[in-house]
Amino acid sequence: MTYKKQFKLSGSGLLVRAPAKINLTLLIAGKRPDGFHEIETVMSKINWYDEIFIQHGPKEGIELLCKGPYWAPAGEKNLVYKACKTLLEYCGKPACLKITLKKNVPAGTGLGSASSDAAATLIGVNRFLKLGISTGKLMKIAERLGSDIAFFLNGPLALCTGKGEKIKKLSKNFNFSALLVLPDVSVSTKRVYENYTHNRAIYTELNAKIKNFLRKNRIDLAAGMCANMLQISCFDIYKDIKTLKKRIELLGIGPLCLSGSGGVMYCIIKNRCGKKAKEYQRLLEERLNCKSVIVNNNRW
Numbered sequence: 165m166t167y168k169k170q171f172k173l174s175g176s177g178l179l180v181r182a183p184a185k186i187n188l189t190l191l192i193a194g195k196r197p198d199g200f201h202e203i204e205t206v207m208s209k210i211n212w213y214d215e216i217f218i219q220h221g222p223k224e225g226i227e228l229l230c231k232g233p234y235w236a237p238a239g240e241k242n243l244v245y246k247a248c249k250t251l252l253e254y255c256g257k258p259a260c261l262k263i264t265l266k267k268n269v270p271a272g273t274g275l276g277s278a279s280s281d282a283a284a285t286l287i288g289v290n291r292f293l294k295l296g297i298s299t300g301k302l303m304k305i306a307e308r309l310g311s312d313i314a315f316f317l318n319g320p321l322a323l324c325t326g327k328g329e330k331i332k333k334l335s336k337n338f339n340f341s342a343l344l345v346l347p348d349v350s351v352s353t354k355r356v357y358e359n360y361t362h363n364r365a366i367y368t369e370l371n372a373k374i375k376n377f378l379r380k381n382r383i384d385l386a387a388g389m390c391a392n393m394l395q396i397s398c399f400d401i402y403k404d405i406k407t408l409k410k411r412i413e414l415l416g417i418g419p420l421c422l423s424g425s426g427g428v429m430y431c432i433i434k435n436r437c438g439k440k441a442k443e444y445q446r447l448l449e450e451r452l453n454c455k456s457v458i459v460n461n462n463r464w
Contacts, residue, residue, distance in 0.1 A: 165459050167211050171291070177219030180288035183209040183462045184275035185315065186342065186423040186430055188387040189374050190394060191367055192360065200311075200327045201357060204371065206378075206386060207276075207312075208338065209320040209462035214269050214277055216244065216284050218292045221262035226252075232267035236278075247282040247309055248289055254305055255295055272350030274424030276312050283316030303329075320462045323378065336381035339461055341436040343444050345412060345420065345429045346455040347405050351398060356425040360397040367393065387432060390421040398426035405429070411452060417444045436460070 172179040185207045193202040214232075221227050228245045230236040239245060244265050252259055263285070269277035286302050289295070297305075299317055306313035311328035323332045370391045377386040399406035405427045409420050412429075420429040433441045441458045448454040 165211050165457065167460070167463055168213060170464055171288075174217065175219075177217050178288055178292045180216045180218065180284045180291075181213040182216060182277070182280040182284035182316070183320075184212045184214075184269045184277050184280060184459075185209050185312075185319075186275065186344075186428075187392060188338070188383065188421075189370075189389065190392040190424065191370055191374070192362060192393045193367060193371075194362055194364070196327075201360070203325065203328055204374075205324050205328065206334070206374075206383065207315055207319075207322060207324055208340075209316070209464075210275075210342070210344075210459040211462045212269055212275075212344075212457060212459050214281050214284070215266040216281060216288055217264040217266070218285075218288050219262050221260040224258055224260050226259075227262045229262070229264045230267060231264065234267040234270045236265055236267040236271065236281075243278045243282040243309060244285045247285040247305075247313075250305055250308060251286055251289055251295075251297075251302075254301075255297070257293070257295070259293060261289070270346065270350075272352070273346065273428040274351065274422065274426050275344075275428055276316070276424065279310050279312035280316045282306070282309050283313045286313075287317065303331075320464055321383070334378070334383065336383060337461070338383040338387065339436070340384075340387070341433040341438070341441055341458065341460050342430045343417070343433060343441050344457045344459055345408070345431070345448065346457065347408055347427045347429075348455075349402055349405060349427045351402060351405075351425055351427040353425040355401055356394055356397050359401055360394060363393075387421075390419050392422045394425050395422045398422060402427055408452070408454065412448065412454070415447050415451060417447065
C-alpha cells in the first residue's frame, strides 16, 4: 500500500485523506468518576485511508453521500456530518457544502476510521472554506465529538491518555510494516468496555515496562509486548476472533496484537520485509480464507 498526501485539489473540490490507526500498546488505568475508562495508549497512523471529498453544494446546509466498499451511516448519524455541523456552528457561518465519504476502511475494527473521518472533515472544511481556525481550537471542537479524534488532528505517532484526548507527540518515529488481519466481525467498543474487568496488578506491571521503553525511545520494544488490556474482554465476547488468532499463530504468523477494542489483529513484520508480508497474506487466504491488508506507518 503506497503513501499518499493528505490533501489533493480536484476540480473545484478538496480531497482529504483520513488514515486509519493501530494501537501499539493499550493500557487501562482504571475507571474515571465520569464513567469513562482512563487509558494510556501508543497510537500510530497507518497508510490505509478513507477519502473525504468536499465541494460547494447547490443549497444551504450539508449534504453527505457515502460510498465505497464498506458501509457507513448516512446523514446526521455520521461523524463526518456531525463534525462539519459542529465546526460551522462554532464559526457561526452558514455554508452550502456537499461532502462525499468513500469508506475504504471497515468500521468496528479498532482502526479508528470514524474518528479519523471526523478529524479529516474538521481539517478539510477549515481549509476549504478558509476559516483560519487553529489546531488547538479544532481539538476543543473534537472533544465534543469523540475521544480519539484529537489524535488524528496530530500524530502520526503519539501517547494518548485521559479518555484518549490528551496527546503527547512522540518525537522518535517508528517505521514499520504490518499485516492487518480482518475478521468478518464488527466489534462494539461499548460492549467491550462494559465487559472489561480491571486488573490493577497487570496495569502496574505493563505501565512500568512501557514507560521505561518510551524513555529510551524504544517504541519497537513497547510494540513488541502486544500489550492490550482490552483483549481479554474482546475475546470473551467475540470468541470467533480468539479462535482465529490461535489458528493464525499455528501457521507461524505472529505474534498477533489486537488493535483498540478489536477486532482487527496485526503482526509487525520484522525488517519491513515485503516478501514475508506477502507470504503471510497468501497463507491466510489459502489456509483460512481470511482477508488481510499490508500497511506501513503513515508519515503525517
